[in-house]
Amino acid sequence: MDSLITAAARALASGDPLGALNRVALRDDAPALALRGIAMAQLGDLDRARALVRRAARTFGQREAIARARCIVAEAEIALASRDLGWPTKALDAACATLEAHGDRPNAAYGRHLQVRRLLLLGRLDEAEQGISELDPASLPPASRTVCELVVAGIALRRLRTKAACAALTRAKDAARQASIPTLTAEVEHASLALSTPAARLIARGVERPLLLEEVEALQASPALVVDACRHVVRRSGVMVSLGRRPVLFTLARVLAEAWPVDVPRAALMARAFRAKRVDESHRARLRVEIGRLRALLRPLAGVTATPRGFVLVACDAGEVLVLARPVEERHAAVLALLADGEAWSSSALALALATSQRTVQRALDQLAVAGKVQSFGRGRARRWLAPPVPGFTTSLLLPALLTGD
Incomplete structure (x- = not known):
């Protein structure tokens, strides 16, 4: 590898894409094409970056298996940055296997953690957690270790494990400091905001207040009856009833919980649950049926009792009824x-x-x-x-x- 390629690679590793381009912008050999592609990716021109990396992979000869595999890993990262989640993962699996077979463990590990990041974006937390557990962050260079710890923190945040997320973010900050790349430091700081900004709203006895993720986590272990509008479940003391596929029943449960300990008029329940502007006898009959279904599902947790003007939620021995709502009530x-x-x-x-x-x-x-x-x-x-x-x-x-x- 000549001195210009070496200097360009060092510039990219330190987060200086313009410095790298100054050295290889006019070259069309395979290593220069790969470095130009990575530089363009760092500058945000992802379409051009992908084209350059693919061209570099084709330019490398069949005997340069390691270089071709590295190009595939780079293309996978560009696809992830451009949110092309349908990118063929089999090619990345084969590239990682090639890198491991030739002793390039850091780049192989980086390719594996790209797969985990994709799983995290897709919400496949179990698979992402299993994948990240198979990686050893200590074996990665500081920049890669930073991103790996950010993935660990992302999984922990989605699992509502705030202590694990805080520890991972602390490790990510230390790794970003060692890497001395400003964009990585900024990304860690942005991720850390999730622990200090409201993540949900708590509604109890008609009063609403924001909750941090740590408070949401603590609420999961609360002995109170919680109507969780984030997951569409009702839970108390480890017992959970899912209403995710019963939107009418969940709406009724939420309206009753928001009004607790006061009852809710029948007209208000029908307006919220059935979205009916004009109420007739068919709506009243349907309300009786739906309340009966809700009462049967919630029997292990709470009761629903009729009153002269409507219905009221009976919390039994829960002591308190709380509604956990999303931070933003938006249809989409x-x-x-x-x-x-x-x-x-x-x-x-x-x-x-x-x-x-x-x-x-x-x-x-x-x-x-x-x-x-x-x-x-x-x-x-x-x-x-x-x-x-x-x-x-x-x-x-x-x-x-x-x-x-x-």
Whole structure:
């Protein structure tokens, strides 16, 4: 490797893409193409970066297996940054195996943790946690170790394990300090904000207040009856009843819990649960049926009693009834939460992350665009969507697959 290639590689490692381009911008040999691609990725031109890295992989000969495998890892990172979650993972698996077989363990480990980051974006927390447990951060250079610890922190935040997240973020700060790359330091600082900004809202006896993630975690162990609007479950003392597929029943449970210990008039229940502007006898009959179903499901946790004007939730020995609500009550909150990471997403990637159809996501994006909450650029398959961060809130409880057991 000649001196210009070496100098360009060192510039990239220190977070200086312009310095790297100054040395290899006019060269078209395979190593220079790879370095140019990585530099363009650091500068944010991901389409150009991917084209250069692919060209470098083709230019490297068949005998240069390590270099070709490194190009595949670089392309996988670019795909992840551009939120191309449908990128073929089998190619990355083969590249990591090649790197391990040739003794390049740091780059192989980095490729493995790219796979974990993809799983985290897709909300597949169990697989992500298993993958990250197989990696040894101590064997990675400081920059890679920083990103690895950020992944550990991201999993812990989504699992509501604030102590583990805090420890991982502390290790990430130390690694970022050793790496001396400003963008990494900024990324760690941004991730740390999730621990100090409101993550949810607590509603009790008609009073509402914001909660930090640490307080949300503590609420899970509370003996109170909690109607969790983040996961659409009702829980108390480790017993949980899921209403995720019963939206009418969950709405009734939430309305009753928000009013507790006061009863709720029948008209108010029908208006919220059935979205009925005009109430007739059919709505009253349906309300009786749905209340009966809710009473049967909640029997291990609470009771629902009729009153002269409506119904009231009976907390039994729970002592208190609490409602845990999302920080932002928005119909398409999950879409906004994914877009709030500041990256440009395609509708297909959003559909993969939310485990829904692309057409459903496209309809949601169109509605959000009309409301001025998201914006797009490009056309056709190249169309990407962006949204500003949710002000004053962390989006951890808006993302899919947030808690254990989903």
